[in-house]
Amino acid sequence: MSEVARTLKASQSSLRTINPIRKIVENIKNVNPNLKVLSLSIGDPAVYGMHPNSDILEAVQDETKSVAHHGYPPAVGYEFARKAVAEKYSQGEASYKSDDVVLTSGCSLALDLAIQTLADPGENILVPTPGFSIYVTSCAHHGIEPRCYKLLSEQGWEMDLAQCESLIDDKTRGILVNNPSNPCGSVWTEAHMRDILALAARHNLPIISDEVYADIVFPSTVAAGIRFISFASISTNVPILTTSSMSKQGLVPGWRLGWLLLHDPTHVMEQIRVGLVQIAQMIFGPNSMAQAALPRLMQLMTPEYMASLAGTLQRQADVLIHQLRTIPQLTFVEPQGAMYVMVGLKLAEFRDIESDIDFCQKLLAEQSVAALPGSCFRQPNFIRLVFCVAEDVLVEAGQRIAQFCADHSVQA
Amino acid sequence: MSEVARTLKASQSSLRTINPIRKIVENIKNVNPNLKVLSLSIGDPAVYGMHPNSDILEAVQDETKSVAHHGYPPAVGYEFARKAVAEKYSQGEASYKSDDVVLTSGCSLALDLAIQTLADPGENILVPTPGFSIYVTSCAHHGIEPRCYKLLSEQGWEMDLAQCESLIDDKTRGILVNNPSNPCGSVWTEAHMRDILALAARHNLPIISDEVYADIVFPSTVAAGIRFISFASISTNVPILTTSSMSKQGLVPGWRLGWLLLHDPTHVMEQIRVGLVQIAQMIFGPNSMAQAALPRLMQLMTPEYMASLAGTLQRQADVLIHQLRTIPQLTFVEPQGAMYVMVGLKLAEFRDIESDIDFCQKLLAEQSVAALPGSCFRQPNFIRLVFCVAEDVLVEAGQRIAQFCADHSVQA
Numbered sequence A, B: 001m002s003e004v005a006r007t008l009k010a011s012q013s014s015l016r017t018i019n020p021i022r023k024i025v026e027n028i029k030n031v032n033p034n035l036k037v038l039s040l041s042i043g044d045p046a047v048y049g050m051h052p053n054s055d056i057l058e059a060v061q062d063e064t065k066s067v068a069h070h071g072y073p074p075a076v077g078y079e080f081a082r083k084a085v086a087e088k089y090s091q092g093e094a095s096y097k098s099d100d101v102v103l104t105s106g107c108s109l110a111l112d113l114a115i116q117t118l119a120d121p122g123e124n125i126l127v128p129t130p131g132f133s134i135y136v137t138s139c140a141h142h143g144i145e146p147r148c149y150k151l152l153s154e155q156g157w158e159m160d161l162a163q164c165e166s167l168i169d170d171k172t173r174g175i176l177v178n179n180p181s182n183p184c185g186s187v188w189t190e191a192h193m194r195d196i197l198a199l200a201a202r203h204n205l206p207i208i209s210d211e212v213y214a215d216i217v218f219p220s221t222v223a224a225g226i227r228f229i230s231f232a233s234i235s236t237n238v239p240i241l242t243t244s245s246m247s248k249q250g251l252v253p254g255w256r257l258g259w260l261l262l263h264d265p266t267h268v269m270e271q272i273r274v275g276l277v278q279i280a281q282m283i284f285g286p287n288s289m290a291q292a293a294l295p296r297l298m299q300l301m302t303p304e305y306m307a308s309l310a311g312t313l314q315r316q317a318d319v320l321i322h323q324l325r326t327i328p329q330l331t332f333v334e335p336q337g338a339m340y341v342m343v344g345l346k347l348a349e350f351r352d353i354e355s356d357i358d359f360c361q362k363l364l365a366e367q368s369v370a371a372l373p374g375s376c377f378r379q380p381n382f383i384r385l386v387f388c389v390a391e392d393v394l395v396e397a398g399q400r401i402a403q404f405c406a407d408h409s410v411q412a
C-alpha cells in the first residue's frame, strides 16, 4: 500500500453533469440580514403554502394504510396505474394503451429517459432557449449535444422556426418542446404548434413534449381563445414522447410521480420502446403507494380542479405583474400560464447593474428577494420570477423589487 | 416528408442495458395448466404475504396526512432524513455525518450512482459471480466493463481472492461486494472481509459494498459466531461506498427508499462527492413522504426487529432445505442469511436435463414451480430458490421439486 492515499477521480460523465442553476446560484447567497428572505426563485408551490388538497392526500393515504402495494411494481409501473394515465390523456389523435405509458420518478426522469433513449453520445437534441435547465444537464450527462433553438420574446415566446430548422443535421435525434413554458409562462397557439409539427415531420424527427404544466393555462388566456393542447393530440405523423408528472398539477413535487407517454402514429418507435423498457428495468419507477393512487389522482384532476388551480396562479401572477408594470427599467411578456414570468432588464436604465447575475446578487444582498438570473436558462439580461407564491409575499416582493430598481436607476 | 415513415433507432446505451434475468426468463413461461403456479423466483417478500408491520406503515402514513413533506426535498434528500441514516449506520471505523449520505430510489439507484461515478466508459469494476444481475446491467448501460470475480461454493461462497486480484489492471476503478449475498444466501466472516479489504488497499481501490441484506443473518449463523459486519465499520484505509435500502429490511421494496453512504477514512473521495451530488441533482431522490418517515423507520429497525425477521426467514429456509436434502440430484451450501439459496444440479444424475435453463423450463412446465436458472447470475448448472415465501408454499414447492427430480432421474 502506498504511504500517501491516492485520490480517487470521478468519472467524466459525473463531472460534466452540471445543473447551471446550481452553478450560478452558488455565488448568489448574501442576504440583507435585516430583511426576511422572500424566495421567488424556485418552482416549488409548497414553499409558500400552496399545498395539495385533502382529496389528493387521501388518495395516497389509503394506499399507505393498505398492505396491497408495498412490493415491487413492474419496472414500467403497475398496469392499472398506467391504464389510468393512458385513459386520462387519450384524446384527439392520441389514443394510449397502458403499454404506451412508462411511470417514472417525476417528469425529470421521464425527460432523461426519453433523451438517453433517442440519442447516442455525439448526436444532438434541439432544446429551447430560454429553457428549463435539466434539458442541458441531462444531455451533458449522456454526452449528447444540446442544440439551443430560440424562443422569441417579441413573438410571445414562440419558437424561431427558421433558426430551429437551421440547427438540424444528420445527427439530430429529436426536438424537445415545453409548453406551457418554464421559464416563460407562455402558452402556444394551435397554429404555432402545427408549424412545429410540420417542421418535425419534414425532418422525420420525433418530438419530446414536456407537458408538466399541462392545463395550467390562465382563465384570461382561455377566454382569449388559447387553451392547452397536447402535441400528441394533434399529431398524425410525428412520433411524440410526452413527459409529465403530478408535481405541478397536484402540487406534490416531492412525490416524484411522473410518466412518459408514447404516441406513435406511424409505427416507427418499436426499437425505442425496447430501449425505454430496458432502462426502466434498471432504474425502476416511482414509489408504489404513489403509483397505486394514480387511478384516483387522475379522476381528481378534473377540468374544474385545473381551472381553479390556474385561476389561483393567475391571481397571484396578476399581483406580481401589477407591481412590475410600475417599474420603468423592466419589461416582460404577460404570462399566460405555468408559474413563471421572464422579466427583461433594460440595463442602460440602471446606474450600476452589469448583468442579470449582478441584478440578482444585489437584489438579494439589499432586499433579500431571491430571483433566478436568465443565464440559468441561457437567456442573459432577463430574470425569472415565480408566482406559485402566496399573494402577500408577492406584494412585498414586488415592492422591494420596485425599491431596488429605483435605488439603482440612472435617474437616482 | 418521406412517404414511408422512417423507423427511429434507439441509442446504443439503451439497447445494451440488458437485464439477464429478463432475457433468460422471457423464454421460461409455459406452466402446467393443472397446477397453481408457485413462484420461488423473485426476491419480493410481498408476493406471499410477508408484509411490513403496522409500525412501519404508520411511520409513512403520518407523513401522508401532514402537509409538511410534499414539496421538493433537496436533491440528496432531506437533511434530517440523511442524519437519521448517518446515525443509524455509524459504528466502529465508520462515523457518518448527514453529508456522507445520499438518499436514492432504492438500493438499485444507489448502486448505479456509485458505479457511474467511479468509472468511465472503457474502465472496469469487479463484480461477484454468482452475483445480482443489476451490477452487470448497470455497467453495460454506462459502457463500463464488469469483470467477474468468482465466489467459491466449495468455500461457502467466499471470494476467490487470487482470481479476483488477477483481474485488476490500471483501468479497474472499484470492487463491488455483496454480503449477505444474493443469490448465495452466504454471510462472510470478519477474517475473510479483512482479506478483501487488504486486497483493495494493496491496489488503492474503493469498495462498493451492497449491504441491502444487512443484519438478515440467521440466528443459527449468529450462534455459530458469524454476524453481519458492515465493510465500512472495519475499514481504516479503504474508501467504502455502502448501498442499502428499506426494501428487504422493512419488507417494502415498492417504496424505492435507499441510500448511499460514504466512508472516506483517508480523504480521497472529494471529487467523487462532487460527481455523486451532481448526478443526484439531475435524478433527484426518493418519494418525499417515504424520506420523511426515515427517522422513525431507522428507530424501528431495532436488533430485536431484525433478529425476528431473520428468524422468520431461517424457519422458512429450513422448510425448504429440509426437502432439498432428500433429493439426491441436488447439492447446496446451507444458506446463512438473506433470502436465497443456490442449488447445484448434478446433471449426470438426470436423465434428460441439459442445463439449468432446461431444468427451470421443465420444472415450470410440469410442476408449475418458478425458479431462476443460475445463468441469470452467470453461474450455470445451479438454480436459485427464494425463501421469503410462506411456509406452506415452500412445503408444496419442495415436494413438487422432489417429484420433478424423481421423474427425471437417471434411475427413473
Ligand SMILES: Cc1ncc(COP(=O)(O)O)c(C=O)c1O
Pocket (backbone or CB within 6 Å): A043, A105, A106, A107, A108, A109, A132, A178, A181, A182, A210, A212, A244, A245, A246, A247, A253, A256, A257, A258
Ligand atoms: C419544464 C419543467 N419540466 C420538468 C420539471 C420537473 O418536474 P418533476 O418535478 O416532475 O421532475 C420541471 C420542474 O420545475 C419543469 O419546470
Ligand SMILES: Cc1ncc(COP(=O)(O)O)c(C=O)c1O
Pocket (backbone or CB within 6 Å): B043, B105, B106, B107, B108, B109, B132, B178, B181, B182, B210, B212, B244, B245, B246, B247, B253, B256, B257, B258
Ligand atoms: C443484492 C441486491 N442488491 C440490490 C437490490 C435492489 O434493492 P432495491 O429494491 O432497494 O433497489 C437487490 C434486490 O433484490 C439485491 O438482491
